[in-house]
Amino acid sequence: MEKTTLFYVIIGILLVQYLVHQLLEFLNARHFKAQVPQELSDVFNENEYKKSQAYKKTNYKFGLLSDGFSLLFTLVFLLLGGFEWLDQLTRSFTKGEVATTLLFFGFVFFGSTLLGLPFSYYKTFVIEEKYGFNTTPRRLFFLDKLKGMVLTLVLGGAMLYLFILFYQWTGSRFWVYAWIFIGVFILFINLFYSRLIVPLFNKQTPLQEGSLKNAIESYARKAGFELKNIFVIDGSKRSTKANAYFSGFGREKRITLFDTLINDLDEDEIVAVLAHEVGHYKRKHVVFNLVVSILLTGFTLYILSLFINDPQISLAIGVSQPSFHAGLVGFALLYSPISEVTGLAMNYLSRKFEFQADDFAKNTFAAKPLVTSLKKLSKNSLSNLTPHPAYVFVHYSHPPLVERIRNLKA
Known part of the structure; x- marks a missing residue:
């Protein structure tokens, strides 16, 4: 099948995102040996600091391997017509649009879970074990994975099923009904997550x-x-x-x-x-994040509604027969740069909110115990005390420890 312009746009997006991500990781790794700020000189002793540096280097190398594998597999899958093959395989089992879409994404989810399992296992039982963090029995590890899969299939399958029904009933206006449904679902999860979901995994x-x-x-x-x-x-x-x-x-x-x-x-x-x-x-951060999350969901669904019926979106991932499920995958890949931008904005706001919450704790309780608690938590998790500013800007939802301490002492 001949590759379209949008196909190469997707390839370009994947490559650029990977290269930018690896550049940030490299810059951050260069900062592992940076001089520790005076305010944090008491967090680690010499041996603990060496252990912290080793832990960060190990995770950096592991990230290079896992991210590289993910990119390589995705590119090969696209270039060899993997989505076309998966689409034909799905259609050989069922013909209805609803069943086809559910089965297609079921295959995608199951395949991605299997591919990610060895990396998750290594991270838990080799890296986290080596540095004294892991306490997970192997039986619990696999039970967690199984529960997570079942929960995703049940909730994700139900939401996807309703999405398709909205699309069949209302056409291009499906995004309004989907937005209302997701908004209600987000509110429900925020209210009852600890009561309904957490007990499935923790006591x-x-x-x-x-x-x-x-x-x-x-x-x-x-x-x-x-x-x-x-x-x-x-x-x-x-x-x-x-x-x-x-x-x-x-x-x-x-x-x-x-x-x-x-x-x-x-x-x-x-x-x-x-x-x-x-x-x-008290500073209404919870409500703000909830409202913004719902608004961003509505924006994304509206943009989706403009392109979901365009056959070029399905062709962009190499699927010859345009469909709702192929359009969703193509749109998700093409929309990812916009998601990156909104993620940057949300991280920026989140860091500001963390300072505001720290100020609230300082003014209503005390600064010193919060400073000592942050230092202990950083020490016990071998956190990075000297992250690169660019890495912080892109990835951090919380300000670096030194900035929080300076703010608390101001």
Whole structure:
């Protein structure tokens, strides 16, 4: 089959994105040995810093291998007519548009999962194991993968099924109905993610009565934040890395602490971390991110509706018979540069929000325990203390540690 202009545009997009990504990775790797800022001189001792550098170098080399494999496979698949072959294979099993689309994406999802599994396994049981982070039993690793696949097939399949129905019923206006449906779904997930999805993978238990709970509740009252749900999640069954997060809103809002966080930080530091999370809620960051996410989804669906019926989009990935599923794949590849731009904007806003949440914690609780908690968390995760500014601009949703500490001490 003769290759179209859009086909070579897609090849160009893939190559440019890969080269830009690798340039940023290279620049960031060059900074691994940069002088540590004075504010962070107490995070690592000499041996720990060497271990941190080794961990970052290992991940950098692994990224070169995994990213290179992904690009090479995608290019070969496109150049050899892989999507045309997959389209014909799918049509040999079924004829209906709905069934064909669902089966086609089922094959794509299953194939990508199998290809990614060895890399995920190596990352978990070789790299993370070597540096003392991994606590995941192999049985749990594969069970997580299986649960994730089933959840994706059920939820993703249901959403895709409705998409096709909207498209068949309303034609080019399908994007409006799809947007409404996805908006409702995003709201639902934000409300009930911790109640419905998290229990499939982790055990959540209410924080026990005691000094820590009293300190958290005392702070919440002082900050004017109604808090009834404080949970502890068993993150230690997979990793030694610590975290805490805020989810939901209204009556469904809750604070979740990893058990590793409780083990790594003292009481004031935990309250400071929670004060930061409360800051996101009080400064309306949660609502803002939700609204922007829904608006960006609507924008993407509208652009999709303009091109989904164009046969050239299907031909762009080498599929000779235009279809809804081939159009979706072609559009996703062609739209990816716009996604990169919106991602840059969202990361920029996210970094500003992190500073605002830090300021809230400083003003309503204290700066010092938040500084010490950030240092401990960075130390325990062997994080990069000297990232390259360009890498931060593109990839970081949180400001580098030194910038957060300088802001807190200002």
